[in-house]
Amino acid sequence: MKPKNLVIVRAVRDQGLTHAEAAARFGVTRQWVHTLVTRYDAEGPAGVAPRSRAPRTHPATTPPTVRARVLDLRRELTKQGADAGPATIAWHLEHDGYRAPSTATIRRILHAEGLITPAPEKRPRSSYIRFEADLPNECWQADITHWHLASGTRVEILDFLDDHSRFLLDIRVAAAFTGPMVVTAMTELIAQYGAPTSTLTDNGLVFTTRLARFKGARGGFEKLLAAHGITQKNGRPGHPQTQGKIERFHQTLKRFLAARPLPDTTDDLQALLTEFQTWYNTRRPHRSVGRRTPHHAYTALPKATPTGPHRSEWRSRTDKVDKDGKVTLRYAGKLRHLGIGKTHAGTAVLLLIHDRNGLIAIEGVGGF
Structure with missing residues (x-):
């Protein structure tokens, strides 16, 4: 109980002060005196005790159904080997018909359940300098990574990614990729999507001969690009950050594959890669393209075209x-x-x- 409140009430009840007189004497408002007297008459001394200022209702509190769905999505997406961060969860909530809370609220829910671990030493995303093509087909990134079959056999995966939209143009598997196989894949993509303005790859011999030990003619991939007037760009040796987008893409790909049993054959792996391509392009929101899907971002703008001249050899x-x-x-x-x-x-x-x-x-x- 707050003594001053009781003194104010006793001054009115025992000393006969009016509400206005009591307010002037104790430096409070007349309305406050009226409130204290009314509470005292109704509840006795307990009525003038300090009361919590917290609101009786919390309209902004996340509903239990939404909270439960946040936790379910976190577990489901993690089990699938998919991204399961707050932004991705919010995207899925909205597409499931829920009113999604802020990503900060989703993060707090995950923290409270022990489903996310703070990493204060992790470099913030804002510290990275990002480069992104302005239009679809302005730049295609290509690279080769690897995976294993159930027998332990190592196989290679070739993928092409649109730099602007992160749209996965193509992904295919082979025991090992040769130059002609890469040329075939690029030719098929040009026929399907049109020729890009430029390409960005590492310095593998299937892409360029510029760092070959014995200098010779251009490789098949280089000849194909020259024939279409496509500008070829290659990363600096020993500097994979140049191909950062496709390197991060490979992390997403391998999380997806790791969440599933190793395939028995390359055909089985190709079926998984095709499933992944559909999911990645149409069901996975991408932070770097405004939480849109890569397919949405790729089809939203006109396509860039080659600007370089035909280069003869x-x-x-x-x-x-x-x-x-x-x-x-x-x-x-x-x-x-x-x-x-x-x-x-x-x-x-x-x-x-x-x-x-x-x-x-x-x-x-x-x-x-």
Whole structure:
């Protein structure tokens, strides 16, 4: 009980002060004196004790059904190997017809249940300098990662990602990818989505020969890009941060795969990758594209197109006609066997190559 409140009431009841007089004497409002006297008459001395100022109702409190759904989504998404952070949970709540609380509220709910661990030493996202293409097809990132089959066999996964929207253009598996296989995949994507303005890859030989030990002609991937006027960009050796988007994408992919039994065959793994592609593009909100799905972001704006000129390739080399009357030339990652004739077996020749066209000069003919 607050003594002053009781003194005010006794001054009115025992000393006969009016409410206005008591208010002036004790430095309070007349309304407050009236309130104290009314409470005293109704409840006695307990009525003038201090009362909590907390609101009797809490309209902003998260409803129990929403709280339960937050916890269920956290467990479900984690079990699926999907992202299960507050932003993702909020997206799923809204698409399930719930009124989603703020991400801060969702985080507090997860903390309270021990489903999230604070990481104060973790570098904040705001500290990263991000680069993003302005339009879909302005830049495609491509890379190769690996996974294992149930037998322990290591296989490779090739993927293409649109830089602007994070749209997964293609993902496929093989025992090992060769240059021609990458060219085939890129050709199919150009036919389906149109040619991009540029590509960004690492310096693997399936993408570029610029760091090859023995310098030679451009690889098949480089020739394909040149033919379409697509600008080729490669990351700095030993600096994977350049391909940061696709590196983080691989983390998402491998969480998804790790939540499922290892596949028995490459066909089984391809079925999983196709399932992943659909989920990733249409059911997974992406923080970097405003919590939209990659499919939504990819289809929301006009597509960029190549701006570079067609770049011709000129090269030459000497060789000898083999015993079968042929010379061998590598173009676009494939060996081409050119027939000269067995009568010229062992003869030195000069090969002049311009893109897909070749001219063969035979020793002693035409001044060679």
